Amino acid sequence: MSELQEELRREIEKRRTFAIISHPDAGKTTLTEKLLLYGGAIHLAGSIKSRKTQRHAVSDWMEIEKQRGISVTSSVLQFDYDGCRINILDTPGHQDFSEDTYRTLMAVDSAVMVIDVAKGVEAQTKKLFKVCSERGIPIFTFVNKLDHYGKAPIDIMDEIENVLGIRSYPMNWPIGQDGQYLGVYDRRNKKVLLFAADTSHGQQARIADVYDPEDPAVVARIGEENFQALKDDIDLLDEAGEPFDMEKVNAGELTPMFFGSAMTNFGVQDFLEGYIRMAPTPQPRPSSDGLIAPDDEKFSGFVFKIQANMNPAHRDRLAFIRICSGKFERNMSVWHERSDKLIKLAQPQQFLAQDRQIIDTAYPGDIVGLFDPGIFGIGDTICDEHHKFKYADFPVFPPERFARVQAKDTMKRKQFVKGMEQLTQEGAIQLFQQAGAGMESYIVGTVGTLQFEVLEYRLKNEYNVDIIMQMQPYEVARWLAFEDGREVTPASLKGADRGMFVYDRHQNPVLLVNNEWALGWITDNNPDLLLNHVPFDKKEA
Structure with missing residues (x-):
């Protein structure tokens, strides 16, 4: 083995690269920040919602994110912990930014799914889980907000299996009940971890006191009732629960589950250390x-x-x-x-x-x-120039919302064009030009409506351009081609006036229509027309 290969294998063994996925407001960005806190990358954690100190999450860097308290771009964060180098990709939670999340998931080796203990598996979590599942990405689950009243842990397990179709293996189990949790039981090490009261409001690392389960101090601290409930739960998990199988974890068929509260740092270190131990290193x-x-x-x-x-x-x-x-x-x-x-x-x-x-x-x-x-x-x-190849293409999301956008001040056209082109290259929007129209305006396509708000904000704040935006009634876009290869133009397409005929950035013809019914009429009247949800050389997400 060459020196370089030895160096590579040593460094690869240290790497863990993962994305955090969840429904909005499940606590994903807060968990990201607390992992940085335990990794020593930051020394004082701020809460997105903390109005007193006006601190914001480290991973939310764009001004609009701080104002709204949501993540609309993927952040990249790196820190070292216990001999490992951790690369976290914090993804947008809002469904309108699923494209950015999807692309981020192409760049990771595993994912951490954050679930709100009170709300369980939510809509956006289902969508993101499906993406991970299709790619066979190992998924680790963090059940969050145990400092609040929520569903029973066993009910969360059932919901994950019934809604997502994946079995779970609790790596730890909460001690207590209904938001009054005192610690967790570490199933792997057979230890009880009890936490002192959180006096720093989650701003400082929280260290657990570790006990053997039979230590009399455990009953003294948690009470006889909680102790008996813990014993019963662990007996049930050991007898009737899914056995731990690392091969199933690596195949994305079993999710190791951790319980905690990112806001109060309850169980965060236990999760971080468990994740590092089990998560895959960089994959082929x-x-x-x-x-x-x-x-x-x-x-x-x-x-x-x-x-x-x-x-x-x-x-x-x-x-x-x-x-x-x-x-x-x-x-x-x-x-x-x-x-x-x-x-x-x-x-x-x-x-x-x-x-x-x-x-x-x-x-x-x-x-x-x-x-x-x-x-x-x-x-x-x-x-390397001596080994040329291409990695698999990224899937494309078909746009579903459209608006005509132009600069309010025609003297700022240059900045307007630059801003539109750069934001298109980021993948935040898709840009179209109406056939026969001048260059004063663009037709912008997005997956969701929130992207228009971000577009307007960023053009104003980053390019000093105010815009006029007119929402369009179209909800369906189709890329067009004739079977015989002849050019598709408004004149050659029967029914082109039933929608809007536009060209994408690469001059491919696209038709925007109100609904599938209108599309059906055009298909019936152009029997040799080929239609695609995305450009013909791309695949749909």
Whole structure:
């Protein structure tokens, strides 16, 4: 084995790269921040909802996120803990930003599903779980908000199995009842972990007192009733529960489950240490050249996110790269698959939300930000010039909401065009041009309506452009082609006037219509017309 391979295997063994997924307000961003607190990356945790101190979550860096208390972009965070290097990708919880979340899930090796103990499995959790399940991503569950009244732990287990179709194995079990939980029982180590009262309102790490279950001090602290209930629950889990099977965990068929409260730091350290022990290291990735192993000495990676203006002072643009194989080195030259050119990877950075530092090296599993002058696109492969291939394409979401957007002040057209193009390259919106219309306005397509709010906010605050936005009645977009290859134009398409005929950024013809009924009429009257939910060279999410 070469020195480089030994180095790679050593570093790969340390890496854990995961996304946190949940329904909005399940506590995902708070859990992210508390993991940073225990990892020593921050020394005082702030709450998104803390009005007294006006502190905001470390991973919510965009101003609109701080105002609304939700995450609308994926943050990339890195810290070290117990000899491991942790890469967390905190994803948007809101369903309107499922595209960003989907792309983030392409860049991880496992996922942490956060569930609100009172609300159980919610709608967005189901959607995100389905994405993870289809990709066979191992899923770890954190049942959150145990400091509040909620469902019984056994009922949460049943709900996960019945709604998501996956069995769970509780790694720990809460001691107490109805929001009055005093600690957890660690099933693996057969230890009782009891917590002192939280006096710092979750701002400081919370250390547990560890006992053997038979220690008289346990009964003294939790009471005879709670002690008996714990014994009964553990006996039931041991006898009737799912046996632990690491192979099933790795295949995404069994989810290790932890109970806790991110807000009060209850059970967070127990979860972090359990996750690190079980989570997969960086995995092989499918490509046009077969599976690419992380310890392959030749460097490769792909772009899964582009973000403009993370630093308002510099108005820069960063491409986020997931390193898949080999060793990344600052200023290295690599082959860029889409342009078929060699490019130099200068100014590589790693992150703690918007705080960043220049790095010299990185390894498979790491996320690196690269200054992007406009050459990168989402899904681009970069690799060694002597081993050229392409990683699997990212699926595309069909747009479902549309608006006509133009600059209020025509003198600011240049800034308007730049802003629209950059936000399109980020994947936040899809841009169309109406056939026969001038260049004064665009038709913007999104998956959800909240994206229009973010678009308006960012154009005003990052590009100093006020816009006029007119919502359009269309809900269905179809890319068009004729079977014989002739050009699709408004004149050659019967019924083009029943919707809006537009072109996408690559001049592909697209028809926007109000509903499936209108689409059916056009299909009936153009028998040799081919229709697709996304561009013909892409696959749908």
